[in-house]
Amino acid sequence: MFDSLRAIIKDNLIWRRQVNHLALFELRKKSRGAVLGWAWFFIKPATYIFCFWFALDVGLKAGSTNPSDSPYIVWLSAGILPWFFMQEMLGTGANVFKRYSYLVTKIKFPLPVISMIYTKAMMLIEVCLIGVLCLALVLTGCDVDIYLLQVPLLLVMLMFFWDTFSIMVSPMSALSKDFHNLLIACSTPLFWLSGILFDVKSLPFDWMQTVLYFNPCTFFTVAFRDAFYDKVWFWDDPALLGGFIAVAVAQIIVMCLTTHRFEKEVPDAL
Numbered sequence: 001m002f003d004s005l006r007a008i009i010k011d012n013l014i015w016r017r018q019v020n021h022l023a024l025f026e027l028r029k030k031s032r033g034a035v036l037g038w039a040w041f042f043i044k045p046a047t048y049i050f051c052f053w054f055a056l057d058v059g060l061k062a063g064s065t066n067p068s069d070s071p072y073i074v075w076l077s078a079g080i081l082p083w084f085f086m087q088e089m090l091g092t093g094a095n096v097f098k099r100y101s102y103l104v105t106k107i108k109f110p111l112p113v114i115s116m117i118y119t120k121a122m123m124l125i126e127v128c129l130i131g132v133l134c135l136a137l138v139l140t141g142c143d144v145d146i147y148l149l150q151v152p153l154l155l156v157m158l159m160f161f162w163d164t165f166s167i168m169v170s171p172m173s174a175l176s177k178d179f180h181n182l183l184i185a186c187s188t189p190l191f192w193l194s195g196i197l198f199d200v201k202s203l204p205f206d207w208m209q210t211v212l213y214f215n216p217c218t219f220f221t222v223a224f225r226d227a228f229y230d231k232v233w234f235w236d237d238p239a240l241l242g243g244f245i246a247v248a249v250a251q252i253i254v255m256c257l258t259t260h261r262f263e264k265e266v267p268d269a270l
Helices: 002-014 016-031 037-059 072-092 092-099 101-105 111-139 146-175 177-193 206-212 216-230 239-260
Strands: none
Touching: 002 016, 002 111, 002 146, 002 216, 016 037, 016 111, 037 072, 037 111, 072 092, 072 146, 072 177, 072 216, 092 101, 092 111, 092 146, 092 177, 101 111, 101 206, 111 146, 146 177, 146 239, 206 239, 216 239
């Protein structure tokens, strides 16, 4: 297992320049042919946030009991922006070998490195979205304080956790279309059950909160809200951090096993 992990880290370091180039090419490819180009990377998230804000805050008055000085839309945005990245990783990110099949069958790219191409491309968009949120905080007069220093750390954790996830599941997605369809089907329940549209800390039963803390989507949602809205350090909640660490360690172990088991079968399957 440790040999597989060492090889994955080594390959990503050796091929990092090629990965950066291909990640930028991926963004250009996604925006190619559209008049507004890169603006679509921001228009779609803004539309989603506006619709949810209007339905929850204006329609259902979910923000009427807001004890914070920050607007309700900050609470909503801080939780939903990480989801846009996680949704991409649950979809295309979980099936990168099909997306970049030419790297597998023709160029012989190291398979664990291919996941980082799409991960970095989506992370560039995520960083820009988080930057827009920080700018909105400044323009609206909200507090910009020391708790925002944890945001870069959270972005790094977000990128590497979901890159590990992509490396883990992409071989199985390449070998079985049913497996990839299952992952796509799980994205909708994860969205509604991960605390993206409700406050996990206000659940009526402690065991519900504890169970959700083992959901990585919940971890990142709560952690980003801690930084932008609740003004606390995410590591001050040992249950939240402990659940995430347990899942991350288990995921790394499974990633090494699946990479070792299926690495030679993926090129043949494609």
